Amino acid sequence: MSQIERIFREEYGRAVAVLTRHFGDIDVAEEAVQDAFATAVLRWPEQGIPPSPAGWIITTARNRAIDRLRRESSRPGLEAAAVEAAALEGDQVAAAPVSADPFAVDEEGDDMLRLIFTCCHPALAPAARVALTLRLLGGLTTAEIARAFLVPEPTMAQRISRAKGKIRDAGIPYRVPRDADLPARLDGVLSVLYLVFNEGYAASGGESLTRPDLTAEAIRLTRTLMLLMPDEPEARGLLALMLLIEARRPARTSSVGDLVLLADQNRLLWDRALITEGQALLRDCLRRQRPGPYQLQAAMNAVHADAGTAAATDWRQILYLYDHLFALTPTPIVALHRAVVVAEVHGPALALEIVDTLDGLDRHHVRDVVRADLLRRLGRVTEAAETYERAAAGAGNEPERRFLRARAHALRAGDDGPGG
Template sequence: MVARIYREEYGRCVATLTRVCGDLTLAEDMVQEAFTTALTAWSERLPPNPGAWIVVTARRRAIDRLRREAKREQKHAEALLVHPPPEHEEVGPVADDQLRLIFTCCHPAIAPEARVALTLRTLGGLTTPEVARAFLVPEPTIAQRIVRAKKKIATAGIPYRVPADHDLPDRLSSVLAVIYLIFTQGYAPSTGAELVRTDLCAEAIRLARLLVALMPDEEEAVGLLALLLLTESRQPARTDPGGDLVPLAEQDRTRWDASLIDEGQALVRWCLQRNRPGPYQVQAAIAAVHSDAATAGATDWHQILALYDQLLTLAPSPVVALNRAVALAEVRGPAEALSAVDGLDLDGYYLLHATRADLLSRLGRAREAGAAWHRASELTANEVERQFIADRIAALE
């Protein structure tokens, strides 16, 4: 029970306490201590509002620590005790605590890769290993990035305040990346026994909606929201009654959420009218083409391949090239797609090997496909995905 609440509330509590005390590290420490206290305090009865309980407990502990450290901190703590800030204080253009702190963590003084890593760890509810998998880099590398980012905040005196209106666009790309990766880790968790973490998906969509409300004329913000909605629309069909993974081509599309599709497609149309394409808008357009097809066989793969070509121009990366290869297989056949996949430097990415396995199976190369499936299984820590791979291996054998 506490573990579930921790996943759902940790980011919100850290964001609120950071606004209150102005110190991210202190906020993280005190929220951790509050959850430790909750293990005992909640053993018999859960409070009506667990998140508020954590914030109040953490704030009291923060005040106690500040009182012990020095006179200056003591005065600050006493001020907080006597004049606590309103629970829903609105400051500047960013009214939501979590979105506000995301913009703060994306300060230009922090290295770009460290901005996203720090925010995912602090607010996204992700562990350091999960953040490392999201970036496809070793865990120690991510840990070092997060430590350096925190030191930069402290040494440079980066304030925990709402950025001015004119500063918002410069930080937008990092904020979009954070929200997208939060959703990705919810939609396809890299670890655990669940195929989806609904709390992360819902939080990412909530933040994306807030961002669009804040910056309604930013096409990429609208494109990201459209992408998340269209992707989330498939969620009900991604597992069978037994909880096993169902790949996109085999999903019952009547189970897709029509309201999310309608909303997402309307946002894509708005972006098309603006005619200023960006990576998230193109990805949303790809998702929209999938959502247009009543069956997998009716999918317009030629259009999807053309969109992936455009995406590779806007945001070239091995992962985009891998996704393009899936469309390439449908348009030009698995042999050409396999050739494209084999040229990618993604050996540590399980989806590369899963894609190779599928292409090899379609080419009748069962032994090689089995080896690729085994390699994919070694690289994923998600139990549902491992079971899916095991079923594929069993079918080959």
């Protein structure tokens, strides 16, 4: 990634946030910021990158937006708003040298929070929240987001356009929620970021198991949120969780792209720097004594990170954490993952009883994956093979489908299958 591309990724969301406050229109802000970066691509290679790239981008984008709105005689209201914004808010930015940092005051951090909470507003559909977050905060193109979620680019463009339209037409406020509403709204933001990360961790479709660009973007955005809301332990916990999971990515696939189970991974390939950072964040969370679901999941992954081998894993500690997680979020998917740990502590028979009583997961292929493995461990080979085949049919990405079908084939051939 070039230096200009890195600046684009790092500064795009903040620039859009500032311009949205100035002009009260996300489309105007986004188009102006894109124009400013297009100008930067032409000028910076010859003139050099300015001392404050963010200040240069915001000043240039603001001036482009005002010029555009003045030209659009059909939108006199917006033109007046642009001129008024220039007079009341922007003159000192325009007059300042480009080396001045417009993010030196708290207001700019507030701008980012406003944009984050606007993109993740509960009035928007979950898919729209994810798309808008990646577009406005991450600076991903519509084509990049469409490829990531395996939808046609026009469909994704329409999804983003409708989300912006709903923000405008429904009068969704561009602000940080009030203190009374903040916990519930923050949960929604964290959920969107985790959805982005999970799509990168286990792709819902395509030829690759992972999409590192999405996990990297989710980590970057979560890191930004944590810096903006340093007293929120769940934001810190989510970042710790992402880092501890991402640390294992180099070992999750073989040299030819095949899935490698956690128990069979070469732990020497795990990224120790990410693990160290994740564990430090988790320790800070524990000191705050405000446990939440993301912190508990991070703690589970820290237990895995502490184990030098799969056999050394402290499964009882993980089960203890899952019990607490299920008390906080008693959902079928949490119960399913808890059953996997129960199998390690109390055996596959008890775990299978739990899985077979779960409701609400009939269309979730992970239930078939877990059930097939438990049946295999209990020696119920025919049932296990059939369940692996059913799980493969529901898997989204090709490496997972290959793995599950290979397991089914190996069981029918009298072997235990890939991964033991």
